[in-house]
Amino acid sequence: MATKEKRGSEKVMAAWKARVLTEESVKEIAASFEKSPATIEGATFVGGEHATGLSLSLSYDGDDGPWCGNDILFWLKWHQSHGGVPRPPRIIVNGTPFPDLVRLELDFGHVGEQVGGIQDLGAELGAVGIHG
Amino acid sequence: MASSPTGIAPVLQVHPTRRCNIACTHCYSVSGPTARGELPLELLSDCLEDAAGLGYGQLAVSGGEPLLYRPLPGLLARARELGLVTTVTSNGMLLTGRRWEPLAGLVDVLAISIDGRPEEHDVIRAREGAFARTVSNLEIVRSTSTPFGFIFTLTQHNVDSLEFVVRLAAAEGARSVQVHPLTLYGRAATTMQDACPDEIELAAALFEAAMLGQELGVVVHVDAITADQLLDHRAALVPQRPVTELADVAPVLVVDGDGTVIPMTHDVSSSLRLGSLREADLAILARAWLAASGGDRLAAACERAWLELTSATPPLAVYWYDEVAARTRADASVPGSQAELALVPALS
Numbered sequence: 230m231a232t233k234e235k236r237g238s239e240k241v242m243a244a245w246k247a248r249v250l251t252e253e254s255v256k257e258i259a260a261s262f263e264k265s266p267a268t269i270e271g272a273t274f275v276g277g278e279h280a281t282g283l284s285l286s287l288s289y290d291g292d293d294g295p296w297c298g299n300d301i302l303f304w305l306k307w308h309q310s311h312g313g314v315p316r317p318p319r320i321i322v323n324g325t326p327f328p329d330l331v332r333l334e335l336d337f338g339h340v341g342e343q344v345g346g347i348q349d350l351g352a353e354l355g356a357v358g359i360h361g
Numbered sequence: 362m363a364s365s366p367t368g369i370a371p372v373l374q375v376h377p378t379r380r381c382n383i384a385c386t387h388c389y390s391v392s393g394p395t396a397r398g399e400l401p402l403e404l405l406s407d408c409l410e411d412a413a414g415l416g417y418g419q420l421a422v423s424g425g426e427p428l429l430y431r432p433l434p435g436l437l438a439r440a441r442e443l444g445l446v447t448t449v450t451s452n453g454m455l456l457t458g459r460r461w462e463p464l465a466g467l468v469d470v471l472a473i474s475i476d477g478r479p480e481e482h483d484v485i486r487a488r489e490g491a492f493a494r495t496v497s498n499l500e501i502v503r504s505t506s507t508p509f510g511f512i513f514t515l516t517q518h519n520v521d522s523l524e525f526v527v528r529l530a531a532a533e534g535a536r537s538v539q540v541h542p543l544t545l546y547g548r549a550a551t552t553m554q555d556a557c558p559d560e561i562e563l564a565a566a567l568f569e570a571a572m573l574g575q576e577l578g579v580v581v582h583v584d585a586i587t588a589d590q591l592l593d594h595r596a597a598l599v600p601q602r603p604v605t606e607l608a609d610v611a612p613v614l615v616v617d618g619d620g621t622v623i624p625m626t627h628d629v630s631s632s633l634r635l636g637s638l639r640e641a642d643l644a645i646l647a648r649a650w651l652a653a654s655g656g657d658r659l660a661a662a663c664e665r666a667w668l669e670l671t672s673a674t675p676p677l678a679v680y681w682y683d684e685v686a687a688r689t690r691a692d693a694s695v696p697g698s699q700a701e702l703a704l705v706p707a708l709s
Contacts, residue, residue, distance in 0.1 A: 234517075234518045235518065236517060236518060236561070236562060237515075237516070237517065237518050237519045237520030237521045237522070237558075237562055237565065238520055238521075238561050238562055238565035240518075240520075240521035241520055241521045241565055241569065244521060309572070310576070
């Protein structure tokens with residue numbers, strides 16, 4: 230049986246998913262978060278030696294909370310330049326209208342399902358007793 | 362002057378010959394090395410004069426391979442005299458200095474067909490080494506400083522090659538890449554039946570074009586419109602009736618290799634053709650066609666295409682002319698719906 234030729238868009242998507250993070254693109258992330266008041270709670274590279282994605286776990290204290298919007302904007306622009314499969318940011322705001330703490334997880338590039346989702350983040354926050 | 366849905370001056374697309382050094386699988390004009398015959402320069406010069414009078418501002422010469430049409434310099438010179446912008450589409454394989462030098466000063470933009478990576482290009486061109494030869498000839502064009510761009514035929518299977526083509530354009534000094542969806546007409550109708558890009562591939566091409574154009578500084582234009590553009594630009598897409606000017610309803614007017622004049626695109630219903638330049642001048646054909654409601658019928662097909670596409674959730678993206686052409690063919694199958702074009706016998 231003849232093999233059905235793949236759609237071009239499927240090949241584009243496969244290429245995006247397989248795209249290895251470049252040194253330049255990782256430096257851009259590092260430079261951006263140097264300027265951000267966020268505390269980097271954790272960073273996970275996906276793909277080992279040929280990393281395709283980076284997952285960052287961030288926290289913002291007190292008045293720094295609104296800055297997370299700037300970091301999400303950077304995340305969007307980074308994907309415009311470098312591609313990847315954007316997975317929506319996971320965010321938990323603790324306390325309204327004046328949050329004490331904001332937790333944010335941002336994935337850069339393609340991380341697949343290998344890193345935790347919002348449920349894990351919620352459980353983590355619950356475990357340390359900071360849910361409002 | 363009327364303008365097309367893309368805002369470009371109405372285009373007279375002339376295929377002066379079907380003779381070509383190669384026989385591409387996606388060719389919509391069944392051109393090739395065994396094709397014979399060409400349109401006389403005098404006939405085309407008269408046509409240009411009429412076209413300019415009808416509001417057409419650009420001559421686009423295609424083929425066949427235009428470089429095999431010996432009177433090409435004369436045709437381009439006449440277009441220039443009439444104030445028309447001139448473009449030539451070539452496969453680039455015959456671009457020798459001897460052929461190019463008489464043309465260089467007469468061409469505003471040279472469009473060269475590049476259909477993907479070397480191996481893909483050669484398969485579509487049905488000629489091994491076609492890619493290498495075309496790319497090596499670009500130096501000849503660069504040496505005369507004539508602006509040039511690439512034309513990429515989009516299929517269901519090759520949007521992933523667009524990045525290669527745009528990067529090649531940036532590296533070779535091409536100013537633009539035009540992405541033209543495959544039309545299932547001519548040879549393509551038999552060789553590439555399953556290869557017409559659907560809405561997903563068209564949308565992917567628009568997305569890739571925007572990203573790559575921004576990154577590489579090359580103008581990448583896709584001959585497709587998004588759902589939003591479809592909804593927002595009804596007035597530009599659907600001409601008002603009664604149609605009184607040919608260019609209002611046919612911003613692209615095709616003169617085929619046998620002299621047949623076709624509004625909009627090759628695969629419009631044959632009942633909507635204006636007739637043949639071998640039988641009458643373009644000005645006469647246009648008047649007769651409008652008088653016989655050809656313009657209104659084509660405008661009605663535009664309206665029907667727009668209404669059908671927007672009545673439910675519109676597709677992500679469409680190749681508008683193909684959509685209209687499909688409605689004209691559906692229309693032609695309905696008894697009694699065809700206007701009498703007594704003065705203009707339709708040619709098959």
